[in-house]
Amino acid sequence: MIANVVVDIPSKNVDKIFDYKIPPDIEEIVKVGVRVEVPFGSRKIQGFVINISEQLSSDIDMSKVKSIIRVKDFKPELTPELIKLSEWMANFHLVKRISALEIMLPSAVKAKYQKIYQVNDPENLPAHILNRFNKEGILTFDQAQQSEIVTDLEGYVKSGQLVKDTIVGQQLTKKYATCIRIMPTDRLDEIIESLHKKEKQLDILNYLIEHRNEDVLLKTLKEEGFSNSSINTLVKNQVLEKYNSVVARDPYENRIFEKEHNKSLTNDQQHAFTQINEAVQGNESTTFLLHGVTGSGKTEIYLQTIENVLEKGEQAIILVPEIALTPQMVNRFKARFGDEVAVLHSGLSKGEKYDEWQKIRDGKASVSVGARSSIFAPFEKLGLIIIDEEHESTYKQEDYPRYHAREIAIWRSEYHQCPVVLGSATPSLETFARAEKNVYQYLELPERVNKQKMPEIELIDMREELKEGNRSMFSEQLKQAIQERIDKNEQVVLFLNRRGHSSFVLCRDCGHVPQCPNCDISLTYHKTHDDLKCHYCGYSEPMPQLCPSCESEHIRQMGVGTQQVEEQIYSTFEQAKVIRMDVDTTSRKGAHEKLLTAFGEQEANILLGTQMIAKGLDFENITLVGVLNADTMLNLPDFRSSEKTFQLLTQVAGRAGRHKKKGEVMIQTYNPEHYAILDVTKNDYLSFYQKEMKFRQIGKYPPYYYLVNLTISHFDKTKVLKAAKHAHDILIQHVSSKSFILGPSPSPLSRINNQHRFQILIKFKSEPDLLTALQYLDDYYHEQYVKDKLSLEIDINPQMMM
Structure with missing residues (x-):
C-alpha cells in the first residue's frame, strides 16, 4: 500500500505530494488524516497522510520509494473534509498545502524537531563523553553546544561510535491526575465480606465497583465525601491502588452554569x-x-x-x-x-x-x-x-x-x-x-425583543466646545450626563478607539515628533512605563525630558489614549470607579472575563475601552454610552473607513438601554456633518448603505469590483522598485482592459521594521487568467525570498489596505 503524504516543509519547492510505502506491520493504523514520521533526504520529518492507494501517484521507480518510519496518531487529526478543504485553499488563496493543513490544527500538535547525537558503540566511547548522554543514549545538539563538545562528538560520529539523528516530537504536554482503582484480584467477594463492619471503606469499594469502567479521580472521591484516611487504609492493605491518568484540561471546570431554558420568540x-x-x-x-x-x-x-x-x-x-x-x-x-x-x-x-x-x-x-x-x-x-x-x-x-x-x-x-x-x-x-x-x-x-426603544443618540460638535474654551476630552453635556449616572448608581460605557496615554509627542518650539527608527510612524506615549512605543515593530525608548532636536523643555504629549482618559475621569468625577479594557490591560490569560465579570457585578461604574467593548456586551444597568472621538477611523487611508466608522458607532451605541432602563448615547465629533455619523444618530443602515454604495461605484471598489492587493517589501528600496515594476509588467500581460491596475506606489505605511513597502492594487470583475499570473508571481518571488529575503504578499479580497 502507498500513502500520499504532504511533508512539513513550508517551501514552494516541496509543495507537492510524496509517495511512501506503508510497512505491513502498521497498515492497520495508517489512515487518511494521521500524522506520520517519514524520511526526507538525510533527515526525518513529519507529514500528513492525505490519501492511501495501491499505486504510485508518479512514474518513480518503486525501488526508490521509502517507507513510513512510524505513525504519530491513534486517531486521524484531520478529517477527509479538512484535507479536501486544504486543497481548495491552496489553489484559491495561493497558500502552501502544508500551511493550509497546519492552520487547521491547534498549535500544540505542530511538530517539534530536535537534532540529537545517539550512542552507537558505547564500549569504545570515553567515560567523560558517555556520561553526558541520558539513559536512552541520547544527547541533544543544543545540550552539546552548551557544553562546547560538538567538535569532539563530530569526531566520534566519523569513527562510528555515535550517529546523528532527528527526533520528531510535538509541543504537547499532557495533564495527569491521581486516580484510584481496585487492584486486580479474584478474591473481591471475600474482601467485601471482610469489610462488612467498616462501612466507610465498603462504601468506597462499592462506588469504585459501580464506576469500574472509567478513571475515578482521587479528587472526585474526596468531593463525594469519602475520607482520605479510609482511602489510604485500603491502599495500604493492597485493596486499592493509586495511578496517574491523562485528564482533559477544562478551562471552565470550576464554573457553575445555571441551566437556561428557551425564551419565547417575537x-x-x-x-x-x-x-x-x-x-x-x-x-x-x-x-x-x-x-x-x-x-x-x-x-x-x-x-x-x-x-x-x-x-x-x-x-x-x-x-x-x-x-x-x-x-x-x-x-x-x-x-x-x-x-x-x-x-x-x-x-x-x-x-x-x-x-x-x-x-x-x-x-x-x-x-x-x-x-x-x-x-x-x-x-x-x-x-x-x-x-x-x-x-x-x-x-x-x-x-x-x-x-x-x-x-x-x-x-x-x-x-x-x-x-x-x-x-x-x-x-x-x-x-x-x-x-x-x-x-x-x-x-x-427591526425591533428589540423587549420592545425597548433604541437609545436616543445626540451629536456633540467639539468645535463648539473648543470655541467655548473647553479643551478637555469631555464636553459639558457628557460630563453632566456621566455625573447623573454615577449619582443614580447606573453604569456608563466610554469608548475611545486609541490605546496608550498619548498618540504622539510634540516639541512646541521646533515641531519635532519622535519617530520609530524602524517604521515610518510616530511613537505612542505609554505612561505606565513612561516610555514611547511603536505599535508595529515593538520598538520602545524612554520618554525624553528635552527635545532631541532642539533641546527645548517644551516637549509635550499630544492626542489622547485610553490611559490618559482614565486619569481624567478620576480627576473629574469623585465617585468614579473605572475598568479599562484595551490591549494593555487584557494581555494576561482570562483578563477579558475577569474585567467583564467585575463590571457585571457593579464593582465599577464606568467601563472605558477600545473597540473590544463595542460589541456583544449586554448589561442591564448601562444607561449611557459616550463616544469620546468619533473621527479616529474616518481619516484612515482605507476605502472602508466610513463603513467601519458607521459599524463601530452603531455597535457601541447598542450597548445602552438594552433592558428596562432607558438608554442614551452621546457622540463627540469634529465632523458632525459626515453621513456616516449622521446616519448612526438616525439608526438608519439603509440610508448609509445607499450613500456609501454610490461612492463605491464611482471608486470601483467592492462590492462592484473584486480586489487583490500585492505588497512587496525589502530592506533595499531599489530592489523593491524593480520587483514592483516586474510584477506590474506580468499583471498587465494577463489582465484585460476592463480591469484596473493601480501602482506600484508606496504603501500607506511605507516602512515597517526597516523594510520598504510598495503595493499594487488590482480591481476586476472577471479575470480567468489572473490566478495564473498570481501563481507565477508567488512561485517566482518565493525563490527571491529564499535567495535575498525579497518578499511578495498577495492578499485576495483584502480587508486592510495599510
Whole structure:
C-alpha cells in the first residue's frame, strides 16, 4: 500500500505530494488524516497522510520509494473534509498545502524537531563523553553546544561510535491526575465480606465497583465525601491502588452554569427561526443574512436553531470576532447546552485549546464557540454554521496563510449541505449587496425583543466646545450626563478607539515628533512605563525630558489614549470607579472575563475601552454610552473607513438601554456633518448603505469590483522598485482592459521594521487568467525570498489596505 503524504516543509519547492510505502506491520493504523514520521533526504520529518492507494501517484521507480518510519496518531487529526478543504485553499488563496493543513490544527500538535547525537558503540566511547548522554543514549545538539563538545562528538560520529539523528516530537504536554482503582484480584467477594463492619471503606469499594469502567479521580472521591484516611487504609492493605491518568484540561471546570431554558420568540424572531430551521431540516446549503438591530435577540435564534441541529444528531459552529465577546457567549451556550460545548480561542493555553479541540474530534462535543480559527473545528456531521457580527474585519486572517472565515464557512456548508447564518446589526456592504441580489436569503429583526426603544443618540460638535474654551476630552453635556449616572448608581460605557496615554509627542518650539527608527510612524506615549512605543515593530525608548532636536523643555504629549482618559475621569468625577479594557490591560490569560465579570457585578461604574467593548456586551444597568472621538477611523487611508466608522458607532451605541432602563448615547465629533455619523444618530443602515454604495461605484471598489492587493517589501528600496515594476509588467500581460491596475506606489505605511513597502492594487470583475499570473508571481518571488529575503504578499479580497 502507498500513502500520499504532504511533508512539513513550508517551501514552494516541496509543495507537492510524496509517495511512501506503508510497512505491513502498521497498515492497520495508517489512515487518511494521521500524522506520520517519514524520511526526507538525510533527515526525518513529519507529514500528513492525505490519501492511501495501491499505486504510485508518479512514474518513480518503486525501488526508490521509502517507507513510513512510524505513525504519530491513534486517531486521524484531520478529517477527509479538512484535507479536501486544504486543497481548495491552496489553489484559491495561493497558500502552501502544508500551511493550509497546519492552520487547521491547534498549535500544540505542530511538530517539534530536535537534532540529537545517539550512542552507537558505547564500549569504545570515553567515560567523560558517555556520561553526558541520558539513559536512552541520547544527547541533544543544543545540550552539546552548551557544553562546547560538538567538535569532539563530530569526531566520534566519523569513527562510528555515535550517529546523528532527528527526533520528531510535538509541543504537547499532557495533564495527569491521581486516580484510584481496585487492584486486580479474584478474591473481591471475600474482601467485601471482610469489610462488612467498616462501612466507610465498603462504601468506597462499592462506588469504585459501580464506576469500574472509567478513571475515578482521587479528587472526585474526596468531593463525594469519602475520607482520605479510609482511602489510604485500603491502599495500604493492597485493596486499592493509586495511578496517574491523562485528564482533559477544562478551562471552565470550576464554573457553575445555571441551566437556561428557551425564551419565547417575537413574530420577527419566529419568522427568522422558521426559515433557518427549514434549511437545517432540508439539508440546504443556504446562506442567510440575519440583519437585526442591537438587542433584537439574534443569539436566542442561534440557540434554538442549534438545539434542533443537535436533536437531528448533527453539530454546529458559532464564530465570534474577538475574545472579548467570548465570555458572555460562552455563558449563554454553556447554560443551554452544558458539556456539549467546546470553546476555541486564543485566550486559552495551548493544552486547554488542544483538549477542547480533541473533545470535538472525539465526538464528545457537538457545539464549537470560538474565534476565527475555530471555523476548522473537525466536526464530521455539520448541521449549521453561524458567524456572529459577520462584518468584523477580524474574520480575515491578515498574515500568512490569508483566508476569510466567511469563505471557509460557505465552502464547508456546501460540503455538508447545511445552512450558514451571517448575523449583524451592521452587515458589510458586500454581504448586504448579495442579500439584495438574492444570493443570500435576507432575514430582518427591526425591533428589540423587549420592545425597548433604541437609545436616543445626540451629536456633540467639539468645535463648539473648543470655541467655548473647553479643551478637555469631555464636553459639558457628557460630563453632566456621566455625573447623573454615577449619582443614580447606573453604569456608563466610554469608548475611545486609541490605546496608550498619548498618540504622539510634540516639541512646541521646533515641531519635532519622535519617530520609530524602524517604521515610518510616530511613537505612542505609554505612561505606565513612561516610555514611547511603536505599535508595529515593538520598538520602545524612554520618554525624553528635552527635545532631541532642539533641546527645548517644551516637549509635550499630544492626542489622547485610553490611559490618559482614565486619569481624567478620576480627576473629574469623585465617585468614579473605572475598568479599562484595551490591549494593555487584557494581555494576561482570562483578563477579558475577569474585567467583564467585575463590571457585571457593579464593582465599577464606568467601563472605558477600545473597540473590544463595542460589541456583544449586554448589561442591564448601562444607561449611557459616550463616544469620546468619533473621527479616529474616518481619516484612515482605507476605502472602508466610513463603513467601519458607521459599524463601530452603531455597535457601541447598542450597548445602552438594552433592558428596562432607558438608554442614551452621546457622540463627540469634529465632523458632525459626515453621513456616516449622521446616519448612526438616525439608526438608519439603509440610508448609509445607499450613500456609501454610490461612492463605491464611482471608486470601483467592492462590492462592484473584486480586489487583490500585492505588497512587496525589502530592506533595499531599489530592489523593491524593480520587483514592483516586474510584477506590474506580468499583471498587465494577463489582465484585460476592463480591469484596473493601480501602482506600484508606496504603501500607506511605507516602512515597517526597516523594510520598504510598495503595493499594487488590482480591481476586476472577471479575470480567468489572473490566478495564473498570481501563481507565477508567488512561485517566482518565493525563490527571491529564499535567495535575498525579497518578499511578495498577495492578499485576495483584502480587508486592510495599510
